[in-house]
Amino acid sequence: LLPIALHQFIYRVQSPTALPTFLLIGPSGAGKTAFLTLTERNSAAQTHTSTAPLTIQALLPEGFVPSSSHYRSAGDPAYERARRFLLLDTPGHGKLRHFATARLVNPSNVRGIIFFIDAASVAEDTGLNEAAEYLHDVLLALQKRYTGAKTSKGPKEIPVLIAANKLDLFTALPPHLVKISLEKAVSEVRKSRAKGLKDSGVAMGAEEDMVDEERNWLGEGGEGSFEFRQMEEVGTSVVVKGGNVLGGDGTDVKNWWDWISEQL
Template sequence: LLPILLHQFLYRKAAPTTLPTFLLIGPSGAGKTAFLTLAERKAVAQTHTSTAPLTIQALLPDGHTPSSSHYRSPGDPAYERSRRFLLVDTPGHGKLRHFATSRLANPSNVRGIVFVVDAASVAEEPGLNETAAYLHDVLLALQKRYTGAKTSKGPKEIPVLIAANKMDLFTALPPNLVKLQLEKAISEVRKSKAKGLKDSGVAIGAEDDGLDEEREWLGEGGEGSFEFGQMEEAGTGVVVKGGNVVGGNGVHVGDWFEWIADLL
């Protein structure tokens, strides 16, 4: 895969705003900057603490075909153009998350969201709960955007890739367990949020309160458990794919690029 990454052609800024954009979101330490750095410098360098969004222009690596170019040949200018996209790294630190959420409220050109998860840290409570709370808020923002849209057609769908990173660590959960853990933890977030609203009196009184409550409820109604499949209703497909940006016996992020390729 390294030779593939060598072909990635990346440079900072000066990128036309019309390019398809992918947001990198996730808690601190998940590996967002490492992924961006890997792509940008073609080698893993020391990461910095990101305090502001950073946009880079990326080229889909060789070996992946943009879905819009399946009938074109490599070398064709239209093919080459279709491989270009923007990656926006958003700060994962709690106090800086408004960058990510404000971008979600007005997501021009956003084709998809890559939510990076540390697959080892979600094996235990603190990491799992922090990740689930953040993911819950991101999904709720997408749901509100979708259901609040004025047009009858609804806004364009924005799918989410949960990039289960650090698969090289033996403490990392496999992708199917990352999915189950997150669904379970998001069910809890959803429940405690609903209870919080009720207790604070937000949902008592005026007539449209039932509606408000509904808007704050992620996924389908009902008190049961949350599953990512419920997000389909809100135009948001969610998939979980494993990978590792550094370490182990080589870098493995091919599944993530394949997901991006399908949206280009």
């Protein structure tokens, strides 16, 4: 009997499902798969593709320290354990996005969301609007998760990293402009969604209409513009950090590893 119990114990400790998970989200073509592949290659000896096709088990690269382990030394089993995490790639294609949002509604072990965007594509309206619509929906899902929580303390925070990728391209917007452009575009999405609701709400009573509007309005009330820092009110930090997975001069993903380290 003992060996079985031991086996189960070890399985539970090592079970990949217990590892902190980061979701890779964003429009297709942003570089999610490229980042996943890079991560897998970086820690080649320790990673493996798990049974779920889009999940890989990864290890924080050398030189990055999980925030929970600042006082531990390398070689300490707890330190080594804290460096392990899962990266879950989600399909960016519009019809498959429910995949990502379903995971948001019921997140087990989701430690953070990495929203990838192509910083060159957001320099154009089409790319910017597509990214903004997707981002709006992700942030609204997080807001609803917070406001719908049963406990007064609110659910555990799920921070968001907006990874402005492809900075090696000379047409790419620098991260601070990516941030401003996205905030503006998300404001527009918010406005047009509210209008859509109002237009479709003919059958609803005025009161229901109001409640529904409030629930679906991202960020603070009022007609002003949306800013990412409004998400802090609903327990979600949103930061924009630049990098590039590929490019002539090699990769630069240090900012993103730093952010992941802070969450581990």
